[in-house]
Amino acid sequence: MKTIYLAGGCFWSLEEYLRRLPGVISTEVGYANGTTENPTYEDVCRRRSGHTQTVKVAYDPAKISLVHLLNMFLDVIDPFSFNRQGNDHGPQYRSGIYYTEPADEATIRKLLQPLGSSSARPLAVEVLPLVQFAKAEEYHQSYLKKHPDSYCHIEPQAFEKASRAIVDPGLYPPVSKDELRRRLSPEQYRVVCQDGTEAPYVNIYNDHFEPGIYVDIATGEPLFSSRDKFEGDGWPSFSQPIDPSCIRYCKDRSAGLQRQEVRSRSGNSHLGHVFQDGPEDRGGLRYCINSAALRFIPKDEMAAAGYEAFLPYV
Numbered sequence: 001m002k003t004i005y006l007a008g009g010c011f012w013s014l015e016e017y018l019r020r021l022p023g024v025i026s027t028e029v030g031y032a033n034g035t036t037e038n039p040t041y042e043d044v045c046r047r048r049s050g051h052t053q054t055v056k057v058a059y060d061p062a063k064i065s066l067v068h069l070l071n072m073f074l075d076v077i078d079p080f081s082f083n084r085q086g087n088d089h090g091p092q093y094r095s096g097i098y099y100t101e102p103a104d105e106a107t108i109r110k111l112l113q114p115l116g117s118s119s120a121r122p123l124a125v126e127v128l129p130l131v132q133f134a135k136a137e138e139y140h141q142s143y144l145k146k147h148p149d150s151y152c153h154i155e156p157q158a159f160e161k162a163s164r165a166i167v168d169p170g171l172y173p174p175v176s177k178d179e180l181r182r183r184l185s186p187e188q189y190r191v192v193c194q195d196g197t198e199a200p201y202v203n204i205y206n207d208h209f210e211p212g213i214y215v216d217i218a219t220g221e222p223l224f225s226s227r228d229k230f231e232g233d234g235w236p237s238f239s240q241p242i243d244p245s246c247i248r249y250c251k252d253r254s255a256g257l258q259r260q261e262v263r264s265r266s267g268n269s270h271l272g273h274v275f276q277d278g279p280e281d282r283g284g285l286r287y288c289i290n291s292a293a294l295r296f297i298p299k300d301e302m303a304a305a306g307y308e309a310f311l312p313y314v
Contacts (some may be wrong), residue, residue, distance in 0.1 A: 001058050001059070001060060002026055002058070002059055002060075002061050002083075003056060003057065003058050003059075004057050004059070004066065004069065004070075004097065004098075004100075004104065005032055005054050005056055005058060005096075005097070005098035005100075005130050005133060006018065006054065006055050006073050006096070006097060006098075006101070006233075007032065007052040007053060007054040007055070007086050007094065007095055007096040007097075007098070007126075008073065008076070008077035008085055008095045008096075008193070009077065009084075009085025009086055009091065009093050009095070009099050009153050010053060010056055010085070010086070010088050010151070010152075010153055011030075011054065011136070011140065011141055012029070012031040012140070012143040012151070013086075013144065013151065013152040013153050013154040014073075014076075014119070014150065014154070015027045015028075015029050015055045015057060015078075015141075015142065015143070015144070015157060016142075016143075016145060016152070016159065016216050017076055017153075017154050017159055017162050018055055018057050018066075018069075018072075018073070018162070019142075019145075020159055020162040020163040020209050021059075021061030021064060021069065021072055021162050021163075021165055022061055022063060022064060022163070022165060022166050023059050023060050023061075023062075023064025023068075023069075024057060024058070024059045024060075024064065024288070025058045025059055025060055026057075026058045027055055027056065027057055027058075027142075028055070028056040028135060028141065029053070029054070029055055029056075029135075029140050029141060029143075030054055030055075030056060030132045030133050030134050030135045030136045030305075031049070031053065031054065031092075031133070031134045031136060032048045032050070032051060032052055032053065032096070032098055032130060032131075032132065033050070033096070033128060033130065033131045033133075033224075033308070034050035034051030034052075034132065035049055035050040035051075035100060036049045036050075036051075036314035037134070038133055038134050039051050040137070040139070041136065041137060042075050043255075044090075044092050045090070045092055048091070049194070050091070051092060051134070052091070052092055052093070052094050052096055053093060053136075054090055054096070054098065055067070056110065056131065056133060056298055059089070059168065060171075064168065064226075065095075065168055066104060066107055066108075066171065067168075067170045068106060068165070068168040068170060068258055070072045070097065070111055070167055070168050070217070071111070072162060072245070073097075074094070074115070074125075074269075075130075075245070076154050076155075076158050076159070077095055077125075078124075078240070079095060079112075079115060079123055079124060079125045080119060080121040080122070080123060080124050081095070081124055082094065082124045083124075086109060086154075086242070087151075087153060088152025088153060094124070094126065095124055095125045095126065095127060095228055096125060096126035096127070096128065097126070097127050098125075098126075098127075098128055098129065098133075099128075099129060099130065100129070100130050102129070105121035105127065105129075108127050109127060112125060112127065121265070131199060139156050139219035139277050144286075149218070160244075161244045161245060164242075164243050164244055164245075165244075165245050166242070166309070166310070166313075167221060167222050167242065167243040167245065167246050168241050169221065169245075169246075169265055171221075172216070172219040172266045172267070173219065173266065174218075174219060174267050174268065175218050175219060175296070176269060177193055179275040180192065180193060180218055181193075182202075184217065184218075185292075187212060187292050188217060188292045190292075191270060191290045191292040191293050192217065192218055192243045192267075192269040192270055192292065193269075193270070194217050194270075195254075195270045196270070196292075197245035197290060198235070198290050198291060199230065199232045200205055200233070200234025200235055201216050203234075203236075203290070203291035203292065204291045205236040205291040205294060205296060206232070206234060206235060206236060206291065207231075208227060208236070208296065209229060210226065210298060210299075211226045211227075211238040211298070211299040211314050212225075212296055212297050212298040212299045212301075212302065213225050213228050213242065213296075213297050213299075213302065213307060213310055213314060214236070214238075214289075214294040214295070214296055214297075214313060215294065215295050215296075215297060215307075216264040216269050216271075216293070216294070216295075217267070217269070217287070217292070217293055217294055217295045218267035218269045218293075219264065219266045219267035219269070220268065220295070221265065221266045222242050222243070222246070222248055222265055222307060222310055223241055223242065223246055223247070223264060223271070223289075223294070224236075224238040224241055224242060224289070224294075224311075225238075225242050225314050226299075226311065226314060227314055228241075228282070229244075230278075230279060230282070232286060233288070234287050235272065235289060235290060235291070235292075236279070236289045236291055236294065237279055237287065237289070238286075238287040238289065239279060239282035239283055239285060239287070240283060240285065241287065242310065242313050245265065246264065246265045246266075247262050247263070247264070247265065247271075247287075248262070248263045248265055248268070249261065249262060249274070250261075250263060251285055253293070254271065257284050258272050259273045259275075260273055262274050262287060262289070264296055268278070269293055270290075270293065271287075271289050271290065271293045271294075272287065272288045272293070273287075273288050274286065274287050274289050275288060275291040299311070299314050302314070
């Protein structure tokens with residue numbers, strides 16, 4: 001078990017979100033890195049004790065890596081917002097990552113570096129060793145679990161997304177276009193790297209319904225399960241991804257149309273589009289995906305191929 005301390009606005013919301021992540025063992029809310037010992041909620045919010053509302057996260061590194069955990073954390077905060085998240089503002093709501101193991105610092109800073117360099121706005125996430133942590137009053141612990149209709153600055157759909165965050169992107173690093181050009185067929189490269197669309201009906205996985213999973217042909221990142229596949233309109237169609245975090249969405253106005261493009265998270269591969277004309281009993285979505293962007297792993301080969309953890313989702 002390892003521990004990390006995360007601050008990002010109201011700790012009610014953040015704790016509920018983080019506790020749902022697969023691999024998180026326990027959570028506890030409290031006050032970190034202030035100027036006084038044993039502060040109360042009043043001290044923190046009204047007497048400027050210098051603490052920030054923080055969630056202590058104990059996690060199993062064999063089930064969720066620190067990088068994956070931090071990526072999910074960054075997904076629900078504005079890392080460029082100083083002393084504010086949602087409607088909450090003040091120094092007690094500042095964002096921070098506080099570590100107790102010195103070796104974690106390099107991992108944290110390496111993760112944040114491209115985020116900071118990609119924006120003109122300064123990064124507002126503190127990275128500091130944990131100096132002190134005081135457990136908050138008991139009524140604050142698991143507050144949203146006990147009071148689900150209470151105020152929350154995190155979008156409701158993020159909680160479901162957290163509970164299904166089973167794919168660690170660190171295991172499927174991106175591949176250069178030069179390498180993909182060597183590895184993929186011309187058609188696969190055209191689809192994945194040049195936002196192409198293959199011909200309908202004659203592609204390899206359109207009528208394919210064998211049990212197994214479909215992974216990003218560029219990185220191997222698990223994307224879709226045969227369990228969620230249905231007969232579409234010329235291309236492989238799925239009602240949902242295995243892990244919602246593995247899909248990125250972009251507006252696509254090409255060909256005189258307004259569509260929602262879907263891309264893979266780690267490889268940034270062009271996959272296809274998502275439409276709202278799927279089966280209602282499966283949620284109503286249709287992920288219309290190019291076969292050329294996928295590689296199929298049969299169920300009886302998943303364990304040997306390193307995908308044993310995803311067998312329950314087939």
